[in-house]
Structure formats: C-alpha cells, structure tokens
Amino acid sequence: MTDTATNMRLKLPLTCFILEIIIIILFGVLVQYDKETDAKKWHLEKKSENKSDYENDFYYRYPSFQDVHVMIFIGFGFLMTFLQRYGFGSVAFNFLISAFALQWATLMQGFLHGLHDGKIDIGVESMINADFCTGSVLISFGAVLGKTSPVQLLFMALFEVTLFAVNEFILLSVLDAKDAGGSMTIHTFGAYFGLMVARVLYRPNLDKSKQRNCSVYHSDMFAMIGTLYLWMFWPSFNSAITAHGDDQHRTAMNTYYSLAACTLSTFAMSSLTAHDGKLDMVHIQNAALAGGVAAGTAGEMMLTPVGSMIVGFLAGIISVLGFKYLTPILEEKLKIQDTCGVHNLHGMPGVLGAIVGAVTASLASREVYGDGLEDVFPEIAKGHLSASTQGFRQAISLGVTLGIALLGGIVVGFILKLPVCGAPSDAICFEDNIYWEVPEDSPSHGDQLASVRTEESEKLNS
C-alpha cells in the first residue's frame, strides 16, 4: 500500500519533465545574454565606453558566485546529512530542488526585477540572485526534511521561488530596503515559510520514525562538511551582490568577525546548557552559523568590526537557546516538527539581522559613509529618504516578509497535502529506502532496514 503511494515512477519523471520543458520554453521566449555575456554587446560597450575586459562584472563577482554555489550544493546539502538513514535524500534532493529552483528563480526574479525590451537579461549577478533564492527554498527544506517526497519538494520550490521573488520585489524595489545578504529575504522568509509548511504537514505519529530521526557518528562528520563550507563562505554570500570596492570588502570582513564571535558563544552555550557539560553536535553544526545570518542585512553597512562581533555573539547565544528550549515547545505546543531546527539557525537570527539592519540604517550619515553613501543607501544620498525613514522601512520590510512567508507557507502546505504528491507514511519517515535504491551494507544498517521492513509488513498484516 505504502509502496503504491510513494512509488515515484510516473510522478517524479512527469513533474521533472513538465517543469523543465516549461522552463525551456520560457527561456527560449524571454531570456537573453546581458551586455556583459553577449559577444556583440560587450565588444560594443568596450569600444564605446573605452572599457577593458577586467571591468567585466565576471571578475568582480564570479569568485563570490562560486563560493555561494558551494554553499547551496555542498553547504546546505551536507548540513542535512546528519540523519543516519537519510543521507541520499538530504544531499540529492537538495541537488534536485536547487537545480530546478535556480532556473525558475532566473525567470521569476527576471520578471520582477524588470524586463529589457520584453526580455530577461542574465549574467553573473542574476546567477547569484538565483542561487540566493534557491537558498531560501533549502532553508524551508530543512524544516520538512525526511518527511516529504521529491515531488512535494519540487512543488514547494515552484511556489516558494515565486513568492520569494514577490517579497524581494516589494522589499528592494517598492520599499527601497537594503538586504544584500538576505537576513530578511532569504533567511527569515525561508524559515517561516518552511515552518508553516511543516505545521500544515504536521504528523501526529511521527514518533514511529523517531529511531531514525537522529544521527550516527559518521553522519555527523558528513554534516560538519556542510557546516564548515557554509561558515567559511558566508563572507562571500553576504558580499556577493554588494557594490564593487569597499562594499564587497567590508561586508566580507564584517561577516568574518561576526561568525568568529558566534562560534565562541555557540561552544560556550552548548556546554553550559548540558547537565554534564558535553558539547552537542547539533549546536556546533547549526548555531555557529547564526552569525552569518544575523549579519545579512547590516553586513554591508558601517557596522564596524566590533558591532559585527556583538551581533554574532548574540546570534550564537539565541540560536543554542532555541535548539535547547524552543524547538521542543514548537513541536509540542505549536505542532511544528522542524527537522533541522531552521527556526533557530535562520528564523530568529534572521529577525535579529533585520532589526540590526534597521537600527544601523537609521544611524547612517554622510559623515560616516562619505561618498560611499551613494553605494549603500542611494535613497538617503539622493535626499529622497532620511536615515530614520530608511530604518523604518527596513523594519516594515521585516513585517512584510513575515506576513508573506507565514501566509504563503500555509497555502503551499495545503497544496502539498494532496495525496498525489506521494508523501511517506509516519512510520517510514527519515528513511532513504522509500525513494532510493539503497545498498545493503554494514550490519547496523542491515538491522535497521530489517526492522523497517518488519514494521512495514506488520502494518500491512494488521
């Protein structure tokens, strides 16, 4: 019975093919090289503006793009491999939905960032933005990890990318808010969207799968690969689309120090909150990253190195406390089963980052930024907004993000409940064997597999 429901033989190929063919048609009709990737246009621009090849945006942004790309595929992918029997699903569904989401995001962001002569222009900056949007989907994936079919995940990505682009448009183009590293657009949005989806998909009997909802020794090691790549490349993430020059440089450095301080407070809190002082890998794998999330909005501003450290320090503390005390409450009281604890890594630190961004923006002045004010706060520099108004708009942006994420997550959650999506039953969550050919290997795995099968056949017999 379960077999029929979760058999992906028609559902998954159909979904993939239809989505990809739609994308190919839309790309054919709508997408073109921008003036830095098109052979003719770039050579015209070089000639007319007397530019050199090293002024092509590729050289400013491609190294950052590659770091972001590693964060999306290795960082998020391996961070989620901590589950003992869901390594294939973690890293490979991450791969699938990212490959889809980055294409769809190119289209959705292209529409909303403005067409040129009815066309979407693409280049390295749009590639970074597409990866960013994908990151948001992966955060939501973390909340529902192990409890969803690949078809559900593709549908979630489809709708979430679309809503992401709408929210991003409102924040950046309507409200003129700044959010280069995406504390709001990426982290807050992805986390609360995913939490709402998890809420709607609440599984009352999930404890039937609880023996697999934990790590083994080697799966924790794989997860650390994800953690460290996210940690190391977060400076590139936050600085990837900031303005050239001091902006990229400063953003990377602020993030570097925020993360370093966050790591120390994470280790401290992890030990402090354990009755025997033993460190918990869950905290190290996740909370140590909160400093990057929290520096996502203000990182490009003149936050100062010490300001960055304080933000990171607080983010680590909040995040560990969340894992320790809030996650159980979310699950028991609010019926939100958050597999990876995205509320602690992306949700609360994202809100913190938004608030820090609003405060820092409201303190902006030409005295501090000099002519650099044009790059960071063009609306203030042009006199269209006062610093305090900019700060207020940043705060409004947080509210808008929360609203769209919460509402959107609920609606999308209900869509994903459709039986056709092939979700696993409560007893076989966190198990690769449902959607993957799994090699039968070490006794331990064999035993687990056997026990799963026994459970299943018992169910069928009863």
Place this chain on the structure above:
Amino acid sequence: MTDTATNMRLKLPLTCFILEIIIIILFGVLVQYDKETDAKKWHLEKKSENKSDYENDFYYRYPSFQDVHVMIFIGFGFLMTFLQRYGFGSVAFNFLISAFALQWATLMQGFLHGLHDGKIDIGVESMINADFCTGSVLISFGAVLGKTSPVQLLFMALFEVTLFAVNEFILLSVLDAKDAGGSMTIHTFGAYFGLMVARVLYRPNLDKSKQRNCSVYHSDMFAMIGTLYLWMFWPSFNSAITAHGDDQHRTAMNTYYSLAACTLSTFAMSSLTAHDGKLDMVHIQNAALAGGVAAGTAGEMMLTPVGSMIVGFLAGIISVLGFKYLTPILEEKLKIQDTCGVHNLHGMPGVLGAIVGAVTASLASREVYGDGLEDVFPEIAKGHLSASTQGFRQAISLGVTLGIALLGGIVVGFILKLPVCGAPSDAICFEDNIYWEVPEDSPSHGDQLASVRTEESEKLNS
C-alpha cells in the same frame, strides 16, 4: 603467488623515482617562467606597455584554475570512491597519477604548443592546460578502476598524456578547431582511450570480485562529494581558458544552465527506468554531470541560454539510458568492463558536445558575435575560413579524436598487460588490501577482508 606479483616494493618506487627524475631533468633544461611569472620580464612589460598588475593573467584565470584543480583532485578522486573497498585506491591513485600527469603534460603540451627560444614558457594558462590533460587520464582511470596496479596507472598516464598532447595539437593548431571545455580533447578522448584499454585488459573471471564491485551507504556519500564539486565547478572548467571578458562570462553561464537542466532530466530518467521508481545513486552521481561535458565545445559560443539547457537536458537522458541499457551490452557483447561507466558520462555526452559544437560553429556570423567573433572564431573573423568550413573542421576533429583514442588505447592496453606491471588477479579486484595497509575496523569490513583472504588461501591451496 599473487602477493609476489602485486608487491609494489620495488616496482612503484622505481617507477616514481625514474619518472620524476626525468621530469626534473627536462624541466631543468627546457622550462622557464613566462613573461607574467618572471620578475624581470613582467616588470619590463609593465614599464614598456604601461600595464598594471591587475592585467597579469593570474587575476583573470587563477580562481578558475583553483576550481579546476579541485575538480581534478576532489571531484574525480571522490567520484570514484563509490566502491565499498576501493576508497583508498580511488582517491589516492587519482592523487598520484594526477601529480605525475600534470608535470608530464606541462612538458608534452609545451613541446607541441610551441617553444620560445627553445624553452617552454609556463604560467597559469599552462597550469590549467596541464590539469585539463590530467582530467583526460582520470576519465580513462575510471574505466579501469579497481583492476589496475599503480604502476600500470602511471604508465597509462605517461602514454595517454603524450597522445593527448598530439591530438590536441592536431585539433587546435592544425585544424583550427575550437574546444575550450574539451568535449573532444578531454572527454571523448579520455573515454574512448580508457574503454579500449579496458577492452584489452578484459578479465573473463571478474565476477569473482563482483561482491566488491558495488557501493555501501557511506561510500555513496563520499562519491557525492566528488559529484557535487564537479557539478559546481564545471562552469569554471569550461570557461577557464576562453578569452577574457564576455567569453569567460558567457561560457560559465551556459554551462551553469546546461547542468541545471541535465540534473532534472537525470532524476526523471533514473526514476522512470526503475521498475519501482526508486532513484539510483549511480545515475545521480554521474549522469547529472553530462550537461557539463556536452557544453564543453559550444559553451564559449553564442549557444544561448535556452540552447545550453536543451543540450544539457538531452545529455542527461542519453547518459542515464547508457547506464541502464548500454553498459551491460558493452560488458557482455564487446567485453568492455567499464567500472565507472565513463562511456555514459564522458563518451556519449562528449560526442554530443562535439556535434553541438560543430553545428553551432557552422552558424556563426558577425551579425551575432559582433567584434567578439575575433575571440571565439579568429579564423572566421580573419576571413580564412567560412562558418560552414569551421563547422566541418569541428566534425573532422571529432573523427580524429576518436581515431587516436581508439588506436592509442589498444596499443597502450597491450603495454599495460606486461606482467611486470603487477596487476591484481581477477579474484582480488576492487580491493584496497592489495596495495594498501588497511586498518581492520568494523565487522562488515573485517568479514569481507576475511572472505577475501579465505578465497585467496583457497586459491593457493588448490
């Protein structure tokens, strides 16, 4: 008996020392810094041409070089660790033959790309080319993985690098073909060369080792590290030696979209071709990369984003079909035991890439490329060739590559059959224990080891 044959104590050190000493002597006689790495020459050039340090090719290409370098050592190395008992051999023989091949390639490519005053000039571009040539050897390694001694592998690298350089010279310098990402020179050449070596080294009793010719859960996770690094950095691979500016930018982006589309068709086909719809890790690990291979020739051309997607989409389909239906035929009918399925990942997608390149080249026009035509098709821009002739030459290049690869592989295969090379017997293939001190660890491994030993001692007793 087997022990004596596979004992590397004299063979491997002698081979390594002799090869390295020859290389050192040849480097001493022939190799010098080029004008961008030599202190005196660069400062002279700066002064005479009024250049700045940021015009040094290092800043255009070194980030791409490092990405390529990661693909060679981590990408190829870990992709091959899927075998349960050949992780050491996969990642470390990959390391050994790469370290040798990149040195030898510097010499061979240097000879053939033209000496300057009797010297080979080296810099970041020659380093990338050396890594590229190494990639070709690693593709062939995939075909014979688990069935060869390190001495065989070093000899294979020695001859293959040499033939690679000859083929590359014919294609790029004689035929004026374009192949920046190496659909032909790297992938088609490496795959068909390796398949011929595997054919000559055919092992009729390989099923004695078949219990080890498969993965375990964690070895599949390690292999995904290789897959993802290849996937993420393929845009850098294809763009690493294209012209500065729009060319590098466009090539990277074309490859990015080709791979994304390929990933969706790979997942779709993997599920569709399984009777229970379960995904197969072999497909995800390999076929999802075919989009990078297939964009290797046309990636630098004005293929358009949608063109790139269509190419990647087809490459994924072809590749999964190859794994599913062609590999068994190759093994049974043609006696080609292709351990990693390089025919499906590099062979067929490489040929596809060559064809796409020929077609795209034959459509080139100044109207589309503008002054950029000089960079992509200098012979067409100069009026030496028409677009259709360029396309025809691209097609000829594919034929030349196939010819040299097939013939070369057969000859080298026979050289590697020499008993002195220390190949393992059919019953102990895919086993690290032959060439490595292997720690005795988990029961599962212990059991396997014990069973190998029992088999061996039975063989000796019989």
Place this chain on the structure above:
Amino acid sequence: MTDTATNMRLKLPLTCFILEIIIIILFGVLVQYDKETDAKKWHLEKKSENKSDYENDFYYRYPSFQDVHVMIFIGFGFLMTFLQRYGFGSVAFNFLISAFALQWATLMQGFLHGLHDGKIDIGVESMINADFCTGSVLISFGAVLGKTSPVQLLFMALFEVTLFAVNEFILLSVLDAKDAGGSMTIHTFGAYFGLMVARVLYRPNLDKSKQRNCSVYHSDMFAMIGTLYLWMFWPSFNSAITAHGDDQHRTAMNTYYSLAACTLSTFAMSSLTAHDGKLDMVHIQNAALAGGVAAGTAGEMMLTPVGSMIVGFLAGIISVLGFKYLTPILEEKLKIQDTCGVHNLHGMPGVLGAIVGAVTASLASREVYGDGLEDVFPEIAKGHLSASTQGFRQAISLGVTLGIALLGGIVVGFILKLPVCGAPSDAICFEDNIYWEVPEDSPSHGDQLASVRTEESEKLNS
C-alpha cells in the same frame, strides 16, 4: 572522578565568554576599517588618487583568502579526523580554536605590525595574516591531538598566537627576512612549539589508549578530504600575501610544482619503506604536503620551476623517513608523543624551507629579478643589504624561530598542566565521548564504547 575533572560545564563556557568579551572590548577600543574597507576613506582615496574599484585589494587577495580559509577549517580540520573515535574533537575543536585564534591574532599582529593613530587597521590582508597565525596554532594542535581538553587548547592558542606575533615581528620587521608562505613563522614555529608542549604534557601510560590511537577505513577517507584541500590550495597559501602581479603568480606556480614532485617521492618512499611494499595512508595524508611547507619561504623568489620540484622531491623523502624512523625515536627517547607527526610534515620540511629560502635569497641579483627586486627583496633593491646578508638574516631568522618556539612551548606546556584545565586521563585519550554527546551507532563503535566504559569502571572499582 574522571567525570568531574573533564566536565566542561563551567570551565569551557567561562573561558569562551571571558576571552570573547575581552576581544570585543579590545576591538571596540582599538580596531577600525582600513582605507579599503571604510566607505568614506575608500571613496576619498578613489577620488584623490583617481583609482578604480578593481584596484581595491579585495580583488587581488580575496580568492586567495578564501582558499586559505578552507585550508584552516576544512584542511587542518579534516586532516586530523583520521582517528577512529576523535572525529568530533578533531574537526570541531579545530573550528573552536581557529575562530578564537583569528580574532586574537588580529589584535596581536595589529599591535606589532604598527598602529595607525593608535588604531589597528584591518582588511583582507590582515584577515589572511590572522588565518596564517591560526594555522600555526593548528599545527601545534596536531602534536597534542586527542590528549587535551578544549580549555587547554584555547589557552594554548592564546599564548601561542601572542608568541607567534612576537616572532613574526622580529623576523619581518627587525631582521627584514622574507617568509611569505611561512616556512619559518608558521610551520617551523608551530611544529616545534607543539612538540615542546607535547613533551611537557608527556603521558607515560598513553598505551592504555593506544587501541583508539589509529584509524578506521572511513576515518582515513575523511582525512583525505583534509589532505587534498591543503594540497590543492597550498599555492594560494604561499602566494596570498606576496606582492601583486608576477609575485603572486610565480609563488603559486612554484608551489604547484613543488607539491607535484613531492607527491611522487612520497608514494615512492611509502612503498619502499614497507616490507610488503604496501602504501601507508599516514604518509600519503601527510608527507605529500611537505612540498608546500618547504616552498614557503623561497616560493616567492626566482626559485625556478625545476628548483621548486627538487625542493618538493626532497621534502617528500624527508617526511616519509621521519614518519617511519624518527617518530618512534621521538616518542621513546625524547618522550614526545606527536599524535599527527607534525615534526615530519611541518617541522623538518619547515627547516628545509627556511634553508632553501636563505640560499635562494643569497643568490638574488638585479640581473635575475630586474625591477621585480623591489617587490621580493626591497632591502637589497634599496642597497641597504647585500644578497648574502639577506641570506644570512634568513638563516638567523630560522634560529630565532626555533628558539622562541622551543622555549615558548615549554613554558606554555607547564601552564597547560594546571589541573583546572580538565585534561583527560591516559586511559581515555583519543575519545570523543569525554567532551561530546556521541550518538550510539554501529556495533563496532558500540563495542569500543562499551570497552572504554568497562575499563573506566574497572579503574574506579580498583
């Protein structure tokens, strides 16, 4: 009893919080953005010196910084995961002490490299230097791996960073020595400092833990991730802070060829020194990196490609011989228990690198370097020093480094002996279970854990 001593519940949080708060206060008082990260200053500089954004040092150095960053967190972190039951401690204590050390190094190096108006200016170059200093601490960590508490490690980092900065100041600012890749300042210093700490912390009964002081199959695979990232990115490490242009370019290339040659001699020696010719993963994981260490000083000089290869070739030989014959002597005769063999990877190759640097420097001439002499040897170019004096000063620098490292290591070793630091007893070294919540997973691990517990309870009962 042991539980009480090694319980970190108060010690670790207190240490982390106090150190981080001190750092935050000092950053608040002393640290500011430099002229390339400060919005106002950079825009003033752009205007007054007619500069462009691509001249911001970020674009010259950030890709190298990220490579170095990966070496510190993934490279060193995973290199040390070879121990079967110390993967968490290896990768995560590496993470903790690095996050601390890079902050503290910013302050210590900032003081000694010179304040500007009483402030420490920071940017990408100071970030690289902070990571470099952290690398030195991680080398010392390798010597005491598995035998120290996180509190001991933080204290070691605190003092070692301070002494590192003093030694670096003497070498670079007082003696005008050159050491861009840190053969002396990083490798020699870190290794001999760590060896002295290990000497003072000598554990006579460490063989009680010897069953865990070795690898298992998968832990060796994880360690290869570390090895390969160190190997691949070492060219970026050595070139990260050399002068722009030919210097960065040449240093990266010299290191590339030194490492390639080193890899061949490592494989040769590993096989040659085993009675059955089987390769040893310990050698491959470590000795193959010695070529990077040995090119640390002379890499930026006109060492020539062949010179680099010879240096790497010798470094590999020395390093394997050290692992094979010297490490047991160090342990038995000198009572230095060097867990990772840092003497073989960093100690001896570091000294070799220093000597090669001294010799190469003493051969410098304007004839060879042209105007590039200014960049590599400014004191020679200005006529302040002769080449032979520069070479002599390089040699003196090696002596100074050894002196400070040996003395400093002894003193710090005694500080770390204080019982309050919570070191594990001899019977429970190399065991994550002391400081970590460890999941109970495969039988093999379970057994080991059980046996540890039995030993422990036997000890308590006796």
